[in-house]
Amino acid sequence: GAVVSQHPSRVICKSGTSVKIECRSLDFQATTMFWYRQFPKQSLMLMATSNEGSKATYEQGVEKDKFLINHASLTLSTLTVTSAHPEDSSFYICSARRRGSSSNTEAFFGQGTRLTVV
Amino acid sequence: SQQGEEDPQALSIQEGENATMNCSYKTSINNLQWYRQNSGRGLVHLILIRSNEREKHSGRLRVTLDTSKKSSSLLITASRAADTASYFCATDPDKLIFGTGTRLQVFP
Numbered sequence: 314g315a316v317v318s319q320h321p322s323r324v325i326c327k328s329g330t331s332v333k334i335e336c337r338s339l340d341f342q343a344t345t346m347f348w349y350r351q352f353p354k355q356s357l358m359l360m361a362t363s364n365e366g367s368k369a370t371y372e373q374g375v376e377k378d379k380f381l382i383n384h385a386s387l388t389l390s391t392l393t394v395t396s397a398h399p400e401d402s403s404f405y406i407c408s409a410r411r412r413g414s415s416s417n418t419e420a421f422f423g424q425g426t427r428l429t430v431v
Numbered sequence: 432s433q434q435g436e437e438d439p440q441a442l443s444i445q446e447g448e449n450a451t452m453n454c455s456y457k458t459s460i461n462n463l464q465w466y467r468q469n470s471g472r473g474l475v476h477l478i479l480i481r482s483n484e485r486e487k488h489s490g491r492l493r494v495t496l497d498t499s500k501k502s503s504s505l506l507i508t509a510s511r512a513a514d515t516a517s518y519f520c521a522t523d524p525d526k527l528i529f530g531t532g533t534r535l536q537v538f539p
Binding site: 317319347349354355356357359362404406408418419420421422423424425427 | 464466471472473474475476479519526527528529530531532534
């Protein structure tokens with residue numbers, strides 16, 4: 314199966330600093346990647362859809378200036394949490410679909426990033 | 432926004448027993464997918480069922496889909512301790528919106 318690598322797996326940062334999370338598709342090209350946030354024992358909440366070479370599409374209620382998404386290549390999307398605060402502490406997960414695949418195909422997920430803001 | 436809701440929220444069974452999880456969704460779909468998540472990890476795709484299919488099997492997994500009731504079920508037969516995880520259904524193929532999930536605990 315296809316592999317999506319997410320880095321870092323864990324990060325602790327001080328309040329007010331910014332944190333960048335990378336999501337890479339290792340063996341396939343992904344025109345679209347998705348970023349989710351997950352609170353403990355809850356479901357995944359879609360934050361934004363990242364499209365290669367264009368601006369990300371954010372879900373309602375997600376601050377685009379707070380959560381900066383860049384999809385500079387067909388294999389890399391980044392999520393930057395700017396001026397992080399303790400309430401931003403969460404589990405962030407990315408996923409990707411193969412370039413050219415239809416919506417009737419599976420998505421491949423990264424292993425997630427546990428962000429703790431102190 | 433969440434498209435689906437699953438029940439039960441939590442399920443505890445003994446090894447060897449079957450586990451059934453249900454998913455209800457709100458809008459029309461092209462397909463419905465089931466994913467598994469081990470604690471603190473990413474998601475793994477289990478099975479996809481298209482809207483024109485009623486039942487699908489994959490190993491010990493059996494998925495049904497009733498589009499008239501906007502519901503799906505996932506059956507895991509002869510469960511194992513290693514099946515302990517959270518299970519999510521996902522719809523809205525363009526964005527993959529997840530249901531609330533079922534936390535399954537299988538005791539050896």
